[in-house]
Amino acid sequence: MTKLTVKDVDLKGKKVLVRVDFNVPVKDGVITNDNRITAALPTIKYILEQGGRAILFSHLGRVKEEADKEGKSLAPVAADLAAKLGQDVKFIPGVTRGAELEAAVNALEDGQVLLVENTRFEDVDGKKESKNDPELGKYWASLGDGIFVNDAFGTAHRAHCSNVGVTEFVKGDCVVGYLMQKEIDFLGNAVNNPERPFVAILGGAKVSSKISVIENLLDKVDTLIIGGGMAYTFMAAHGEEVGKSLLEEDYEEYALKMEKKAEEKGVKLLIPVDTVVADDFSNDANFKVVGRGEIPADMEGLDVGPKTAELFADAIKGAKTVVWNGPMGVFENPTL
Numbered sequence: 001m002t003k004l005t006v007k008d009v010d011l012k013g014k015k016v017l018v019r020v021d022f023n024v025p026v027k028d029g030v031i032t033n034d035n036r037i038t039a040a041l042p043t044i045k046y047i048l049e050q051g052g053r054a055i056l057f058s059h060l061g062r063v064k065e066e067a068d069k070e071g072k073s074l075a076p077v078a079a080d081l082a083a084k085l086g087q088d089v090k091f092i093p094g095v096t097r098g099a100e101l102e103a104a105v106n107a108l109e110d111g112q113v114l115l116v117e118n119t120r121f122e123d124v125d126g127k128k129e130s131k132n133d134p135e136l137g138k139y140w141a142s143l144g145d146g147i148f149v150n151d152a153f154g155t156a157h158r159a160h161c162s163n164v165g166v167t168e169f170v171k172g173d174c175v176v177g178y179l180m181q182k183e184i185d186f187l188g189n190a191v192n193n194p195e196r197p198f199v200a201i202l203g204g205a206k207v208s209s210k211i212s213v214i215e216n217l218l219d220k221v222d223t224l225i226i227g228g229g230m231a232y233t234f235m236a237a238h239g240e241e242v243g244k245s246l247l248e249e250d251y252e253e254y255a256l257k258m259e260k261k262a263e264e265k266g267v268k269l270l271i272p273v274d275t276v277v278a279d280d281f282s283n284d285a286n287f288k289v290v291g292r293g294e295i296p297a298d299m300e301g302l303d304v305g306p307k308t309a310e311l312f313a314d315a316i317k318g319a320k321t322v323v324w325n326g327p328m329g330v331f332e333n334p335t336l
Contacts, residue, residue, distance in 0.1 A: 011052035017144040021152035025332030041140035044178030060127025090114035137165030195320035203228030204326030227328035240293035244300040274305030303329025
């Protein structure tokens with residue numbers, strides 16, 4: 001799993017394209033958890049210290065239409081990053097391409113940084129970011145000087161324009177940052193040579209985005225815990241009511257197939273036995289805890305319930321190796 005890293009390339013005077021993961025929770029323009037920004041600092045600081053000119057790309061939330069842009073600007077991130085770096089961060093609200101962005105990029109001096117607006121703003125007109133549009137990839141690649149650094153481990157599995165498409169047009173080196181290298185080193189040891197019992201926890205929204213992860217882990221783990229939005233697809237596969245919860249009907253058969261594979265391999269596969277449900281995704285929502293298969297038709301599952309938390313905790317207690325990817329619920333909302 002050896003990869004070229006940011007330390008293997010000459011950065012002096014170069015416009016360096018960097019994919020970071022700044023998909024942080026933002027409420028009323030305020031970042032409620034900035035851990036992902038902090039995690040990216042070592043790579044960004046190294047580039048700047050080496051005389052590079054950092055051009056950062058990140059998505060924030062889901063943007064499918066113009067109205068979705070509300071509250072999804074990376075402006076709060078730019079301010080938070082500037083405070084952490086102790087220097088100005090160039091940022092043009094609402095701009096992901098064009099003459100204004102190009103002028104700002106070309107005006108960068110050694111040791112300066114620019115954050116491009118939310119890459120998913122490009123999804124409003126044809127899902128150019130999430131569908132890996134080659135024209136957009138070529139354009140973003142043209143902003144740099146032939147160096148691309150991927151330091152966004154949390155989104156590296158997605159074939160999106162800002163982390164995959166752009167690499168097709170970078171006329172130089174594509175390397176990983178400190179955070180990505182750390183994760184690669186850890187996973188290489190943890191997954192291939194784990195101390196047992198080995199427990200993996202998978203959360204997040206979609207089964208479809210983690211198909212290969214689930215299949216590979218079932219060949220290696222002793223226990224696989226499924227939570228987050230993807231758990232409702234497993235529930236629905238058994239004919240259970242999931243209300244308005246996240247659901248991928250096309251993957252219900254796949255979920256059953258994975259459960260069968262787990263049984264055949266002697267892997268314990270756990271999904272929630274109770275759920276925190278609400279009638280709306282807001283602080284004012286009415287919410288309650290219901291058992292598995294009892295989610296009301298007019299409500300949606302937003303987190304695991306107390307019995308599930310206890311079940312999952314018991315499964316983890318005796319583990320020697322734990323790999324965790326994705327949240328079990330809407331952790332950014334303390335009410336729910």
